[in-house]
Amino acid sequence: MFKLKTEEEEIEAVGYVRQSDEREDKEDISEQTQRAKIKAYCDFNNIKLVEVFKDIDYSGFRISYTKRPGIMEAFKYCREHPKVKKFVVFNLSRLTRRKKDFHLIHSLLSSIDVDICSASEQLDFGTATGRLLTSMLVDFNEYYSDNLSDVMNDNKATNAEKGRWNGGPAPYGLKKNSDGGFTADGEKAITVKTMFRMTFEGKGPYLVAAWLRNQGILTETGVHWTPRRVRYVLKNVTYAGMQRWKGKFHKLANTETLISWEEFEYLQKTRFSKDNVWRGMHNRQLLSTLLRCPDCGSKMSSRKTTATSKRRYICDNKNSYGKCTSPNYDTETLDSAVIGLIGKLAKERYQPVHVLPELSEQTQKDQGISSIKKLQNELTVLEQAKQKVYDDYYLHQKLDETQFNSLMSRYDARQKDVTLMLEKIPLPTKTNYGDYDDVIDLFAEALDVLEPDEKRKAVGLVIQKVIPGNPAIIEFRWGEKREIPASAIKYGNRSVIY
Structure with missing residues (x-):
């Protein structure tokens, strides 16, 4: 057995233990066996074992290493403790049986200057020989798992053909x-x-x-x-x-x-049948996937109540368990109110009260004009001046051709400049719609012509959540919240209409 050279400063290491959920010989590589082997390896090589992490009942082939909490905690510990230089396992198959995962793990540990060590194979990835043999063993482990998977599938196929149960707990009853x-x-x-x-x-x-x-x-x-x-x-x-x-x-x-x-x-x-399932999905109501109960936070579904043939949005917790006491919410009126709110948002975008009354600083500096109204007034004055020049030349013969052309050119140039200034003035909205700012008005128009199922999907693109109540709270994906007041509450607070 090759003994690592001791250094003035003692080398620290973490151990890692993994036990699969699919092996019948668990006692041969039990947690205690792996811990003992890792401890013996560290003691022999004068390495201080500071911590041992474990993943019990986790496959090294079917499950990616990123989904194993123990090994992820081990990586975190190594990053937070720079003195740790060795990552010790019972054997390489305990680390992973997937070649791709092994190289990712090695790359991750190498980036923080930590070497992989195998106690059973006596391999240290910090040496050239260790790296060579490790690569060969990783290939073999992946081959073993692939072959084992094929054998298990063949066995299960044979069991099914012969009428034998393929495993798992007995169903209820x-x-x-x-x-x-x-x-x-x-x-x-x-x-x-x-x-x-x-x-x-x-x-x-x-x-x-x-x-x-x-x-x-x-x-x-x-x-x-x-x-x-x-x-x-x-x-x-x-x-x-x-x-x-x-x-x-x-x-x-x-x-x-x-x-x-x-x-x-x-x-x-x-x-x-699939046909029945599809029809059920197709007939889901507009807000089925967006509603959350205001009382318990559960999802809500649209149901026909026994009293009337109209649909109501009802809390799933109330429908399934009878625990939630939230009222029912009228489906038709709430859907219409939400569609109306989206249309209202679209119309609000370019209302005159939302247009900035001031020009940009550059315009103010160059032209000495401080408001849109002044620019618009100047356009009116220029138009009147051009009309007067036209009349003086053609009707009253007060101007010669040279004077006429000079004045008209000057007024046209100024009129063009003022028009460009107005075009450069931004038309900001009262609310910032983020990525939806350019499409919200077109979106509101499109909702009127979409099929019900497409309309439901479209509404989900702009609305994050709907919490019914009095008022109903609509949360949009750009962060804004709006309220829709109820128009009526009936049957002793058991039914809300919008």
């Missing part, structure tokens, strides 16, 4: 049996069957979730059911005794079904 399949899990299985039955009766995920909450039934993790979780159950092919692999369905062996495959397919085509 099912439990694994000794034959490698699934059996019904008592009351939970009855709950799943009821969810499918309610869906066949025409009840959507929202109503199913509401029924589950009313019954006090919780998910496997002990939380309340939401429409999203219900939809996940209703689309899970495992309940029909199948599993999906690479876009194909394979029958699971030794598995008890909670719904027949024919019924499951019918349900997917009629309730969860």
Whole structure:
């Protein structure tokens, strides 16, 4: 074993430990094993190990090093402590199994004068031999991971074809049996069957979730059911005794079904087909993605209330859990008010009251004129003077041709100069619209002719957030906030109209 030369000042190092979530031989490279090896390497080479960072259950191949919190903390520590000169790992595969990531890590550490050291391979990247062997080992590690991934995919494909489960926890309502399949899990299985039955009766995920909450039934993790979780159950092919692999369905062996495959397919085509999903997205209301509840901050959706056929914006937290007490907001009037506000902003841009009354300093200095009004008055005087010269020459014969041409040339030149001065005067707006300043007026006109879905997307380009209430607060992307007062509040503060 090669022993590093000792220096007058003791070298400091940090250690790094990574344990993958996909290895079956974790005990061979456990956290304790890696720590002990790193400590022994540092002791033998007279290196002071000052800190050890770790990432447990993080893949070195599937996950980029930038998404591992432990190694990022280690890099930060090295930058903040210049005395650290070594970055010690159990072996190079613990650092990463991706060649590209390794070179990025090496480049980062080299920029702060830190060398990578491998305790198992006895490599120090600070030496020429270490760099040569390290490059070879990195290539091998990447090859190993690529090959392992191919083997795992082949094994999973074989499992699917033979009806074996490809791994993962049992879905809610099912439990694994000794034959490698699934059996019904008592009351939970009855709950799943009821969810499918309610869906066949025409009840959507929202109503199913509401029924589950009313019954006090919780998910496997002990939380309340939401429409999203219900939809996940209703689309899970495992309940029909199948599993999906690479876009194909394979029958699971030794598995008890909670719904027949024919019924499951019918349900997917009629309730969860792509066509139905697209129509739902297409029919979203104008402010669906922008609204935030004024009481709890949750997102809001447009729903038809039971009392009337009109749509209302309702807090999702209120709709899903019944916790939020915020009122409903009339969809049609709020949408119209927001569109009207955008049009109002466009009209405000060049109102006369927003035009600067003063000229630029250069104009004031050169011409001695201090306002737009004076320039406009001068244009009027020049026009009158030209008319008088014209009359004196053609009607009254008071001027000869030379005098006429001289006066007209002088007035024309001055008139041209004044006109140019007026054109150079900026027409500032009362509000700065940032990047949207040049298009806000055209944008307001375009909203009138866009299709509903395109209009919704367009409004999202200029509006950051809408918080309904009395008044409703509209936050624009250039930082401005505007208010829209409510025109009526009905049903005991339960419904707001704009």
